[in-house]
Amino acid sequence: MGMGRPRAFDADAALDRAMDVFWRHGYEGATIAQLTEAMSINPPSLYAAFGSKEGLLKAALDRYTEKRDAWMDRVVDAPTAHEVAERFLMEHADAQTDPANPPGCLLVQGGLACGTGSENVPFELAARRTRTEDQLRERFVRAKAEGDLGESVDPATLARYLSAVTSGMCVMASSGADREALREIAAVSLKAFEEQTKG
Amino acid sequence: MGMGRPRAFDADAALDRAMDVFWRHGYEGATIAQLTEAMSINPPSLYAAFGSKEGLLKAALDRYTEKRDAWMDRVVDAPTAHEVAERFLMEHADAQTDPANPPGCLLVQGGLACGTGSENVPFELAARRTRTEDQLRERFVRAKAEGDLGESVDPATLARYLSAVTSGMCVMASSGADREALREIAAVSLKAFEEQTKG
DNA sequence: AGATATCTGTAGTGTTCACTACAAATGTGG
């Protein structure tokens, strides 16, 4: 028995194109017509490969998270908690203003509030944001164990703070803040981090 | 000549109900059916009073901004820049977790990225966020003139930082962060503010 | 080469969307 006609498009490349559309217009603002055109495929190919619009988003998010995890691995590899925070903040400032992508971050632009029937989408995005926060917290727990952070420091608070600042930077980037502006925010935040780690 | 049948609903009360729907579902996620039901009116009344869905949003935002301005007036009335920052951050933490409203802030939940034809909505929201940032900056300019802030301090940077943090708190609130979590973020941010104002 | 399994492109499907035509209702001004 045969194995069927092979797929004529590269799924990962198509997901990158879909990612861009979701990023630019949000989940609800992105239409199947825009997605299929960007992916250079027809609707039946999209549905055969990803099941639904939400399935496509999840696949795009998986790919996004993959890249982000690789990046986070490099970030938490920094020798000290302070350098972890510095890299995290500064590289976020750069990433969110990278002209190769829409401004901000897909996990925020994708949609914080959605209509009836898409309630799952904000959850899905939030879960992926939380993942980054978890990775930071675990790194700070380690830093504490290594004596790199003081005994009275709460790794969860530090991680949550950094996560909040970068989310805020997303919002600013989406409304046109430039790289320099985001770096200033990052710099001030880093001061807070230093101050916090003294406690 | 007569003046026509009077309106049977209170426009401001209706706007408050519409605000809630936009807040909860975002601009694109909110449907006219949901809006009219929440406002307890029929579509023709909505369109006669506000012109379009986007017109309704703008009217709701005007009302939102009105309340927010009154609140900001009280915030910037604090005697010192430090107290301004403290009130701004802490009251934001409380407001974004006020059970009387959906979590977060309408100016962020409303929609950071929208579909073709609604490109104006993110701009409209961003303009209102910028307004708050401007009010903060002006207050810090005054603080500097009064000697309350050092010569080397940049009011614009401070204002932008506080604005970013509260936007980030919105994102966290929208994904379920509770009041205590937001207050911790606010507390850390305040440390950064103090540190910054020493420079 | 033939049978089979999957993909592809065309051309739709029903549903939901924002929005409105229209006639009845209800107020004001003369």
Add this chain to the structure above:
DNA sequence: CCACATTTGTAGTGAACACTACAGATATCT
């Protein structure tokens, strides 16, 4: 009380939406 201006509720409008039926194309496996 009458002419008029505006609102209200009913019942839709065309357009755009996510999604799919179907037939032809293209691969694999025997």
